[in-house]
Amino acid sequence: MLKKGNKLYSILTGTCPKCHEESMYQDQNPYHLGNIFKMNERCSHCGTKYKIEPSFFYGAMYVSYGVGVAFAVAAFVIAFLFFSATLINTFIAIIVTLILFMPFIIRVSRNIWINFFIKYDPKATTKISS
Numbered sequence: 001m002l003k004k005g006n007k008l009y010s011i012l013t014g015t016c017p018k019c020h021e022e023s024m025y026q027d028q029n030p031y032h033l034g035n036i037f038k039m040n041e042r043c044s045h046c047g048t049k050y051k052i053e054p055s056f057f058y059g060a061m062y063v064s065y066g067v068g069v070a071f072a073v074a075a076f077v078i079a080f081l082f083f084s085a086t087l088i089n090t091f092i093a094i095i096v097t098l099i100l101f102m103p104f105i106i107r108v109s110r111n112i113w114i115n116f117f118i119k120y121d122p123k124a125t126t127k128i129s130s
Helices: 007-013 056-082 087-117 124-129
Strands: none
Touching: 007 087, 056 087
């Protein structure tokens, strides 16, 4: 299911959207909060520039909203429907879920956003070495 060449592979692993060979981030762990936004300038395998233009990742905020809503709905369904929690406890479950998954949501939103604009190229690694 998660093979190179699949957009979902790049989105979930945070690898270069063009060659899927290298992580876009200097620190792959999103829970190291001091490094959450630190990205490599370019991919060392294919040369893809990650920050396509100044403020490129502002668009990821819109994606982040949608991903956050999906997490909130999932927390609601699990807490309210599966565990029969009260509305107050369900609200608390949603808030806790969003706080705990915030670094992951930020990274996944950036990955989704850049994958809208850059297409996978299986020959990308050979182009830079030529």
